[in-house]
Amino acid sequence: FQQQGVAVFSLEMSKDQLSEKLIASTSGVALAKIRSGHLNDDPGNNDFERLTMALGQLDQAPIWIDDSGSLNILELRTKARRLKSKLNIGLIVIDYLQLMSGKGEYKGNRVQEVTDISRGLKILAKELDIPILALSQLSRSVDSRDDKRPMLSDLRESGSIEQDADVVMFVHREEMYHRETKKKNVGDILVAKHRNGQTGAVELAWVPRLATFDNLQGAKISRRVNE
Known part of the structure; x- marks a missing residue:
């Protein structure tokens, strides 16, 4: 099988923050140790060796990260088409959907804007024939319930997310x-x-x-x- 890449559009975290978490999860070295620089060099428990190996793996991994502070659905479509053509991406990750903007003037109608974003992602996934993993915020109604397990009705700002996904x-x-x-x-x-x-x-x-x-x-x- 041909190796396919992953495009991550991180609107919340910077590329450096996301890279830290990728390095920690890949190496098994605690995130706090990576940030503080207090690493072990003991034989059999050498953090430096594990980090070196993880960095080598991630360096070869076909992961493309875009940490632009703002992104609308039209810009995403343009970037995704280019990445599909040049890098053969097989997955798009968006963190997170509500930080995106739509393609028009909504005059404060955020529900309609999120609806357009959600449907735009659905259309893009079908066009490129790849899955899009879009993270979403939940409404605050979860905190007011005794049962804190989220439900479909808790998806924030639009019922179209449930419908389109x-x-x-x-x-x-x-x-x-x-x-x-x-x-x-x-x-x-x-x-x-x-x-x-x-x-x-x-x-x-x-x-x-x-x-x-x-x-x-x-x-x-x-x-x-x-x-």
Whole structure:
């Protein structure tokens, strides 16, 4: 198979911040240690060796990061077409959708603007025949409920996100809301919508020092989201 690249449009974090997290998750060296420079050089636990190996892997990885402070749907379309043609990208990641702007004058109608952005992403994905992973904010209604697990109705500023997306997944960590929970360092991926597949929840291990998720032994689809 021909290797395909990934285009990341990071509107929230800078390229340096995102690179730090990529290096930590790839190397297994704690993010705090990378930032402070307090690294081990002990035999068998050499942070320098792990970082060198990770940097080599990432240097060869076909990842293209755009950390422009602003991006509208027309600019994204132009950049994505160019990257598809030159770098054969196979995935576009947007962090996050609500920081984008639409293609016209909306006179304060943010719902219509987000609707246009969402539908523009849908059209672009079909045109380029590649998946687009768009992160989204949630509404504050989640915080006012006893059950903090997000639902499709919590997607912020537009119902069209739910309508346009083929798959909607939420990340949920119980201990963020209930410190006494038994699910320490465990996260749920809630598959709330899957146009061609099953919905449910998958447990993952949360690794705080690397700010990443990892496989949890025996992880599987454990329950229906709507149950």
